[in-house]
Amino acid sequence: MIKIADHTIGQGHPPFIIAEMSGNHNQSLERALKIVDAAADAGAHAIKLQTYTADTMTLDLDEGEFFISDPNSLWSGTSLYRLYEEAHTPWDWQRTIFEHASRRGLICLSTPFDASAVDFLEELNAPCYKIASFENTDLPLIRRVAATGKPIIISTGMATIAELDETVRAAREAGCKDLILLQCTSTYPATPENTNLLTIPHMRELFGTEVGLSDHTMGIGVSVASVALGATVIEKHFTLDRADGGVDSTFSMEPAEMAQLVIETERAWQALGRITYGPVEAEKKSIQFRRSLYIVENMKAGEVLTEKNLRAIRPGRGLPPKYLQVMLGRPVPRDVQRGTALTWDLLRAD
Missing domain, CATH: 3.20.20.70 (Aldolase class I)
Known part of the structure; x- marks a missing residue:
């Protein structure tokens, strides 16, 4: 620094x-x-x-290399000395x-x-x-x-x-x-x-x-x-x-x-910022809106989970979507209402 x-x-x-x-x-x-x-x-x-000053920069000459003749220059048509006097x-x-x-x-x-x-x-x-x-x-x-x-x-x-x-x-x-x-x-x-x-x-x-x-x-x-x-x-x-x-x-x-x-x-x-992974403090409240597994139809005890009654939707209070294939085919031990988050506890028999 x-x-x-x-x-x-x-x-x-x-x-x-x-x-x-x-x-x-x-x-x-x-x-x-x-x-x-x-x-x-x-x-x-x-x-x-x-x-x-113009005198500390160049010579008061109006020709040759002391004159700006490049047509593409912003200062074309003037001498170095006159340019520095003006500037x-x-x-x-x-x-x-x-x-x-x-x-x-x-x-x-x-x-x-x-x-x-x-x-x-x-x-x-x-x-x-x-x-x-x-x-x-x-x-x-x-x-x-x-x-x-x-x-x-x-x-x-x-x-x-x-x-x-x-x-x-x-x-x-x-x-x-x-x-x-x-x-x-x-x-x-x-x-x-x-x-x-x-x-x-x-x-x-x-x-x-x-x-x-x-x-x-x-x-x-x-x-x-x-x-x-x-x-x-x-x-x-x-x-x-x-x-x-x-x-x-x-x-x-x-x-x-x-x-x-x-x-x-x-x-x-x-x-x-810095090199970081995972949620920063300001993001933590947003985690609840990730997708997760939810029961999307009313189910009776003993019915099995299918792609029709179990989906990965928002919010994020259920199990992560990576468990979808693991859960398909498993029975629910009790009646479950539509909109219930699928958790490990839900699948345990009382």
Whole structure:
């Protein structure tokens, strides 16, 4: 189990739900604070920011590999630099957002993208750190974050087993004791077919960490399914209204959807229970409505039991149906009324 602020993460606890604000504030602090409120009202446990500037992410170039020309990309037709300028959360907002989240009972955390962001977030007393999929091979950054001694959540999008092994080793060797890996598909949006949830239990066994899901699919079905496979953390992009637009709005959840996610993932976790057979306590009253053997016609003493006068019906106060063939042909020692449960005592002579 891992403790982040006052929240415990592990298989014995409900899934930890992170609402990822990303750039959905659309460069408005007022909107950012409304997103915090909406996440709290929906029952999420944490709100996540991203801490970078366009200059810490890339170069201000508008050509070649610095320009997004893929027609299938949500961000086609812009440069990386302009995209990050539009999407970044101004650093002078972040203390205000952290404090507002705390007042609303939310854990606030962030994804740093370079060492300067880690230093800044340390000043805000960030309770843990998130590493994005695109930085999960940035070992110097991971070592810097691990050196804080705080829990780290790492998305595993695109990473091979060998790369993840390097990442996990780097984090642990640099001082990270509490590590969470999130299965992730780095497409926006992602499809269920490319999500590969069966990786979750394998990852837990392979690396000995808590595991979860950074979910870029639409809806809540994939996230709910991940809980059945052992996910203890769910991260979803979150906005007030997809129609408002924004860099990540297309694949972000709205408040009503987030509320449903919180409810249904907790139900999925509750349903896991434990390995058990036989009636649970709540079922015991239902045992009386099983089928059992009943006399279904009035009978005189000495008449024999047949398939016509003895049947397996509900309720369950008679002998189990497995005794039907054993009883056929036996005489009843006394008169018996229709609707009498067949018991061993009934067949004994007085």
